Amino acid sequence: MSTLDCLIAGGGAAGCYAAITAARRGRRVGIVEHNPKGELGKKLRITGKGRCNVTNNCDRDTLLANTPRNGRFLYSAFSACSPADVMEFFEALGVRLKTERGNRVFPVSDSAGEIVSALRQECRRLGVQVIPGQVTDLLLE
Ligand SMILES: Cc1cc2nc3c(=O)[nH]c(=O)nc-3n(C[C@H](O)[C@H](O)[C@H](O)COP(=O)(O)OP(=O)(O)OC[C@H]3O[C@@H](n4cnc5c(N)ncnc54)[C@H](O)[C@@H]3O)c2cc1C
Known part of the structure; x- marks a missing residue:
């Protein structure tokens, strides 16, 4: 090494x-x-029933408001890396994404x-x- x-x-x-x-x-x-x-x-292979719910397509504050228990703990993490950043990250790697009911984001491949x-x-x-x-x-x- x-x-x-x-x-x-x-x-x-x-x-x-x-x-x-x-x-x-x-x-x-x-x-x-x-x-x-x-x-x-x-x-990760078993997440989202095998489809992987990558993130939620919403802004940071909506994400924080919907985080159960002590969402403020995640304030700095979500500020440094928002749902939009996560989507951009995977799309730049060639993964096409789609947004479903409840703003849930999955790969178009459902895989x-x-x-x-x-x-x-x-x-x-x-x-x-x-x-x-x-x-x-x-x-x-
Ligand atoms: C059934 C199910 C479905 C889920 N679906 C979703 C979903 O759709 N979307 C979503 O965002 N989240 C989902 N989750 C939550 C999901 O597990 C996490 O989002 C994600 O896996 C967390 O990643 P992580 O890296 O924090 O932890 P993990 O994925 O658990 O990764 C931790 C890794 O560290 C390794 N490790 C642990 N201890 C040590 C050690 N001492 N030395 C070396 N290696 C170690 C483990 O082997 C593991 O590979 C789901 C969880 C479950 C159980």
């Missing part, structure tokens, strides 16, 4: 998005993933697998290293 600037624990949706964001900013990034094959985005493939391909393109294994401790200095 070469020297990394950034090591991410867990290659789910959040880990992949963080890895891509850091790698696009020029960081050398690794993801430690503890499922048996070190597979990225595995859980969560397309979302997983887009994240994996972008991680690969950016040279993100996937390190199979389990994070057991964080050393904070």
Whole structure:
């Protein structure tokens, strides 16, 4: 393993998005993933009944108002990354999106697998290293 600037624990949706964001900013990034094959985005395949409800097509404040329990906690996250940003992110990766009842956004293909493939391909393109294994401790200095 070469020297990394950034090591991410867990290659789910959040880990992949963080890895891509850091790698696009020029960081050398690794993801430690503890499922048996070190597979990225595995859980995403079952989300939205296999279709993956990517986001809601609304503005930040509507999203916050509809977040159950302590939505303010997400204020800075939703400010840094709005639903429009999420849609733009996936569309730039070639995923066509559609908005359904309740402003729910899905891939036109109705396939969560397309979302997983887009994240994996972008991680690969950016040279993100996937390190199979389990994070057991964080050393904070
Ligand atoms: C049935 C179901 C349907 C859902 N549908 C939707 C939906 O349509 N839209 C939506 O937005 N959300 C949905 N969710 C919620 C969804 O799970 C999350 O949005 C998304 O998976 C969260 O991503 P995450 O990266 O935070 O966590 P996860 O997807 O859980 O990813 C965490 C990753 O970290 C790894 N990991 C954990 N601990 C360690 C460790 N110590 N060391 C190394 N690796 C580790 C795990 O193996 C996993 O791969 C659904 C959830 C369920 C259960």
